[in-house]
Amino acid sequence: MKTILIVDDEPRTRLGIQKTLVTWSAGRHRIEIAASGVEALEWLKVNSAHIIITDVRMPEVDGLQMLEILAMRGQLPVVFVISGYAEFEYAQKALQLGAFDYLLKPLDKSKLIDIVKRALELDSGRERLGAMEKLVDSKLLVAGIDEARYSTVIKDAISYIYTHLHEAISMKQIADLLHLNASYFSVLFKEQTGVTFSDYLTRSRVQRAKELLVTSRMPIWEISEKVGYQTAKYFIKVFKDNEGISPSQYRHQVLDAEQIIQ
Structure with a gap:
């Protein structure tokens, strides 16, 4: 029960x-x-x-x-x-x-x-x-817990990332939107979140992809587009580099587990 x-x-x-x-x-x-x-x-x-x-x-x-x-x-x-x-x-x-x-x-x-x-x-x-450990990225979780102490600039940057995950996003693009020098923004982001901008963006995309793999039956190519990758091939490579298994293997592990009767 x-x-x-x-x-x-x-x-x-x-x-x-x-x-x-x-x-x-x-x-x-x-x-x-x-x-x-x-x-x-x-x-x-x-x-x-x-x-x-x-x-x-x-x-x-x-x-x-x-x-x-x-x-x-x-x-x-x-x-x-x-x-x-x-x-x-x-x-x-x-x-x-x-x-x-x-x-x-x-x-x-x-x-x-x-x-x-x-x-x-x-x-x-x-x-x-x-x-639970596989679905929720521990570094993103720690960064999220500390977010109350972030400057307005970093909060705005993170908000932009989550709102535009499906789009091509670059550090220079966000720095320009915030009227900051890209090098200064890079240092500020790492200093406050504990991870680099590119690492945070990749982890956020993989995190969202895992949620879609578990909660939907979208094909892999569609999920790759939803999380901002232009090709499924590159998305699969990034996912495997971060999780150790492919998106299909991740999904099948969850689906197969749900068929087990204990």
Whole structure:
């Protein structure tokens, strides 16, 4: 039996999601609730959750801070976040920190159930392969945790990267957009993030490719285009250099694991 934890400080939203999932699961899954990030973290000290559905904006400890704390504990399950249109930047940040997906308010019940189904499938693959470590790039995670201390320039650069991952991006291009000398920008980026600009860009593209490989049935050539590579051949080379296996092998490992009955 899988456990799904709902974290939201708004009683109507929290109980509405719980009621929807209890009805849908029909006893197949355990549905738990927490009224705050603090309450959720306390609950998770003695319990475990396979899926966490959390609001991004909550008092004391918000959804992003909870993600960071769980990551540092080595206890990050499959998480997706709920946000309003005004909080969309928080949802983007959550994805950078390793969240599986996001859902915008007001919540659509069918979309909620669909995303829970996909999250459960992903959890099954991660559970059997130890794919949490493989799916979330540790250097990107560390860089994301430190992002609150970044200068506005570096935050803008990272935001641009994630918004334009599907396009050709160069360090000079972003430096020019930010009205900075490229050499100075290069030093600044490495100093604040701990990785070079090119390494960060490559890791971000591979990270997004892994998410698409796990959560979609897109062909490899289409995924390569979605993450900014002009040819599938070069994308496969970059992916293999970073992950040790090809994109197809990565996908098959997850799919094959999901067919195992334990």
